[in-house]
Amino acid sequence: MRVLWVVMDALGADKVTSELMPNLVALSSTGSVSHGIGVLPTTTYPNHATFVTGVEPAIHGLYANDVLRADRWVGAQTVGPDSPTIFDRCRELGLKSVAVLGDQNLVGVCGAGAATLHWPPGGVLVEGIACGPTGYAADTATVDAALELGVEQFEFAMVHLDENDAVSHIHGPHSEEARAQATASDIALGRLFEAYGPYWDDTVVIVLSDHSQEDVEPGAAVDMSARLEEVIAPVDPSARWRCDGTCLVVAPGMHPDVAEAVRGSVGVSGAVGGQQEGLVAWGSDGVLFGLDWGQGGDHGSIRCRAQVVVVGGGHPDADDLANSAADSVSSASSWYRRTLSLLGAVP
Ligand SMILES: [Zn+2]
Incomplete structure (x- = not known):
C-alpha cells in the first residue's frame, strides 16, 4: 500500500472542473470529489499542522502562522507541532515516508524532519530553484524534486504545491491568472500521478487544499x-x-x-x-486586518474554511475512503487517522 497526499495550497472548489484540472478530475473518476473543513484561522501553518497530527491547533500548539514564545512572535516553523505527527507514526511502524514541500517552512511546521526523507533539506529554500511569485518553490520545481526522490517508492508521501496560493494572492482567487495557474498546477499533478503508474493498483491518493481565498478590496485594510x-x-x-x-x-x-x-x-x-x-x-467580506500589499486575494477568516477533497487511486481501499469522504464533510484532522488506518495502524 502506498498513500500519496498532495496539498494544493488555497485551491478553491470552483477550480475542480475537467476544463481547468483534467488530471485531478480524472483521479476522482476512480473515487470522489467532496468537501472538507479546515481549522481556524484559515491560514497555511495551523491547517498543515492539523493535517499531520490529527488534532486541533489548541493541542498541536500552532494556533497561527506565527506563535508567541517568551513574549515574541516567531514563525511556526521554528517551533513545530507539540503532538506526534504522521511522520513520527510511520517511523514507529517501520514505514518509509517522504515529505516534499513547496513552502520550505512547512518542513518545520509539519515536523517533516522525522520523515525518512524530506525536501527541501532542513526546510531551507534550495538556492537557484525556480520560484513562484511570492518566493516559494514553483510547482514544477517541487514535482521535479518529488520525482527525483522517487516518492512513489515510499509507503507514505506528502507533497505540497504552493503556487496556486501565490497567484491567487496577487491576482485574486477568481482571476483569469488563478484559473490558468490551476491548470498549470494540474499539469504538475499529472506528472506526479504518472510516476505512480506502475504502482497504481497499490496506491491511494488524497488531494486536499488547506483553505480557500477570498477577494479583498485594495485599500480596504483596517488598521x-x-x-x-x-x-x-x-x-x-x-x-x-x-x-x-x-x-x-x-x-x-x-x-x-x-x-x-x-x-x-x-x-x-x-x-x-x-x-x-x-x-x-x-471583519466583513473583503476586509484585510493584516498587511495590505495590494493583493487581490487573501485568507484567514472563517469564510475561507472550505477545503477541496479528492480521493482516488487503484488500490481497492480507495473506494471505501472515497465513499466515506463523500458521505460527510471531512475535518482537516481526519486525514491523519484515515491514512494511518489505510497503512494498517490504528492511531
Ligand atoms: Zn495555504
Missing part, C-alpha cells in the same frame, strides 16, 4: 492593531495579538474579558475561541 490597542490594553495589558490576512489572532492565555472586548470592537464581525485556545476574529 486593527491601533484599534485593538485601545480595546485590549485596558482589559489585559499583557495580551498579545497578531493580524494576518483577513483575520486577527489573540494568543492563548489572555484574560477572559479580552474575547468579549474584541468581539464588541468596531470592524470585527465575528470571532471564535477564547482564553484557552486563543481567539480568532475577522
Whole structure:
C-alpha cells in the first residue's frame, strides 16, 4: 500500500472542473470529489499542522502562522507541532515516508524532519530553484524534486504545491491568472500521478487544499492593531495579538474579558475561541486586518474554511475512503487517522 497526499495550497472548489484540472478530475473518476473543513484561522501553518497530527491547533500548539514564545512572535516553523505527527507514526511502524514541500517552512511546521526523507533539506529554500511569485518553490520545481526522490517508492508521501496560493494572492482567487495557474498546477499533478503508474493498483491518493481565498478590496485594510490597542490594553495589558490576512489572532492565555472586548470592537464581525485556545476574529467580506500589499486575494477568516477533497487511486481501499469522504464533510484532522488506518495502524 502506498498513500500519496498532495496539498494544493488555497485551491478553491470552483477550480475542480475537467476544463481547468483534467488530471485531478480524472483521479476522482476512480473515487470522489467532496468537501472538507479546515481549522481556524484559515491560514497555511495551523491547517498543515492539523493535517499531520490529527488534532486541533489548541493541542498541536500552532494556533497561527506565527506563535508567541517568551513574549515574541516567531514563525511556526521554528517551533513545530507539540503532538506526534504522521511522520513520527510511520517511523514507529517501520514505514518509509517522504515529505516534499513547496513552502520550505512547512518542513518545520509539519515536523517533516522525522520523515525518512524530506525536501527541501532542513526546510531551507534550495538556492537557484525556480520560484513562484511570492518566493516559494514553483510547482514544477517541487514535482521535479518529488520525482527525483522517487516518492512513489515510499509507503507514505506528502507533497505540497504552493503556487496556486501565490497567484491567487496577487491576482485574486477568481482571476483569469488563478484559473490558468490551476491548470498549470494540474499539469504538475499529472506528472506526479504518472510516476505512480506502475504502482497504481497499490496506491491511494488524497488531494486536499488547506483553505480557500477570498477577494479583498485594495485599500480596504483596517488598521486593527491601533484599534485593538485601545480595546485590549485596558482589559489585559499583557495580551498579545497578531493580524494576518483577513483575520486577527489573540494568543492563548489572555484574560477572559479580552474575547468579549474584541468581539464588541468596531470592524470585527465575528470571532471564535477564547482564553484557552486563543481567539480568532475577522471583519466583513473583503476586509484585510493584516498587511495590505495590494493583493487581490487573501485568507484567514472563517469564510475561507472550505477545503477541496479528492480521493482516488487503484488500490481497492480507495473506494471505501472515497465513499466515506463523500458521505460527510471531512475535518482537516481526519486525514491523519484515515491514512494511518489505510497503512494498517490504528492511531
Ligand atoms: Zn495555504
